[in-house]
Amino acid sequence: MHAHAPFNCYKPFIGPFDPCPPIKVKCYSTPPNLFMGFQPPNLPQFSPYEALKYGTLWPALFSPYGPSKEGGN
Numbered sequence: 001m002h003a004h005a006p007f008n009c010y011k012p013f014i015g016p017f018d019p020c021p022p023i024k025v026k027c028y029s030t031p032p033n034l035f036m037g038f039q040p041p042n043l044p045q046f047s048p049y050e051a052l053k054y055g056t057l058w059p060a061l062f063s064p065y066g067p068s069k070e071g072g073n
Helices: 048-053
Strands: 007-010 026-027
Touching: none
Parallel strands: none
Antiparallel strands: 007 026
């Protein structure tokens, strides 16, 4: 299993004649299941309470919410 960043960001091109205020940084989610081709055996598991809290039984598949508005999203 590979470590990954839950969010990737980039700086889009800002044209000189764009009619709207520019968004200087755009971010998108990269969920962990994209990097896991199959479920490996013996993955660690959350407790039942934590699984309900995080929405998944496996910590390897947990992905937090996106970056805040201040972060450029």
